[in-house]
Amino acid sequence: MARNRSNRQLGQQAIGTAIRVNKAPVRRRRVVYIAGYDPRPPEGAKYDLLKREAERFCAREGLACEITAPVHAEDGATASWTLSLSGPDWRTQAEYLFLRWDDIVAADFQHGFFSRLARAAVIFFDYLATGTIARMGKTFHRTLFLWLYPFLATGGMVIASVVAGLWVMRLTGGPWSWLAGCAATAAVLAAGAWLSRRTFIQHLLDLWRFCRDFGIGARPDMEARCERFADKILEAVRRGDVEETLLVGHSYGAMMILEATARALARDEGAFAAGAPVTLITLGSCVNTSTLHPRAEARRETVRRIARSDSLLWVDVQGRQDMINYYQDDAAVAAGLLADDARTNPVVRRLSLSQLLGDKLYNRFRLNYFRLHYQTICANVRPHPWEYVLVVAGPQPLADRLDLRHWQAVGADPDRYAGAHLPNPPSARLAE
Secondary structure, eight states: OOOOOOTTTTTOOOOOTTSOOOOSOOSEEEEEEEOOSOOSOSTTTHHHHHHHHHHHHHHHHTOEEEEOOOEEOTTSSEEEEEEEEEETTEEEEEEEEEEOOHHHHHHHTTSOHHHHHHHHHHHHHHHHHTTHHHHHHHHOHHHHHHHHHHHHHHHHHHHHHHHHHHHHHHHHOSTTHHHHHHHHHHHHHHHHHHHHHHTTHHHHHHHHHHHHHHHTTOOHHHHHHHHHHHHHHHHHHHOOSSSEEEEEEETTHHHHHHHHHHHHHHHHTHHHHHSSOEEEEEESOOTHHHHTSTTOHHHHHHHHHHHHOSSSEEEEEEETTOSSSOTTOOHHHHTTOOOOSSSOOOEEEEEOHHHHHOHHHHHHHTTOHHHHHTGGGSOOSSOOSOOHHHHHHSSSOHHHHTOHHHHHHHHHOHHHHHHHOOSSOGGGOOOO
């Protein structure tokens, strides 16, 4: 049964007039980015992805693209590079600061298979007993299906191994049948461990455990890292040499960018009002996986702090076919605020991933849930107001790309929008 949703949850809320946004063409932009739960360093992961997608987009649109090599901080906490785009009569430059926590994720990945099974059982029954599973399903049922997937898969492996062992014991008989049964059980578990590592099952088990542990304040290593992230965000917003500053979090990086930004606001909210307009962007967000837990009050307060602030704009871009994000959702409601449209943040923008990819390519990827999850940080195949390459490095102000009229137009007739689009409208062109 469909439930009533606010205009915000339906993606029909305009940007509030109380929020400062940049309305002028952009020559320089600063981007602070936090990736999701990924053990890979920027090279081989998000830097390579951005480079490939920017080059692909520019080749299609006839634009020039330059991206510098990553420069790593001595402490290994950040990496930075510059992405530049240029057209016939404009040029833009995006300073990219990548905040790293891949070392923490890599350490989590060192756990063995049986350790993961034990931890998975604790997490599953905790979410079940606390009612978190039910709340997740009520918020967006597709996310619940993906959340259950690794638990059901590993449970199935254990059951299959026991059945295989019992079957072999019955088949062999004799005094050594128990040894043959144990060998069969071990063989099936070993095969399951190998397969689960290559089908993201173990990755998801680690992710869901991390979401729960960080949500309830049981990850002091990540708490300390968020303090360092807050330092970097304050440094970024205090510098006044750009037209706009974007704070971007993808997947569970959305929770990290919210947490770090809330801490930065608590230290010096005035910095967000003094420099270039600041927009916080969450993509493929799964923050509710943490905030819906009854013991996650600190994380809920983080979301409420951002939602109530008029010092920055928070935009949550949601994909209908992305099973990791929460679609038609206001994360502040899960954090305890009312579902009203008077509150400034977050501004929700909904999209269909098939509109970005086109039917042919979408049908190719429709069962590849991780590929779909990454589409909001990839170049599109079809024109759409959300084009990540232009969001972070194009000359058009972000507020223009988020204008509700564009999203209504593409939602009403994607083909007509695609035929009439102008990726860099005359109002955003810049002199060299």
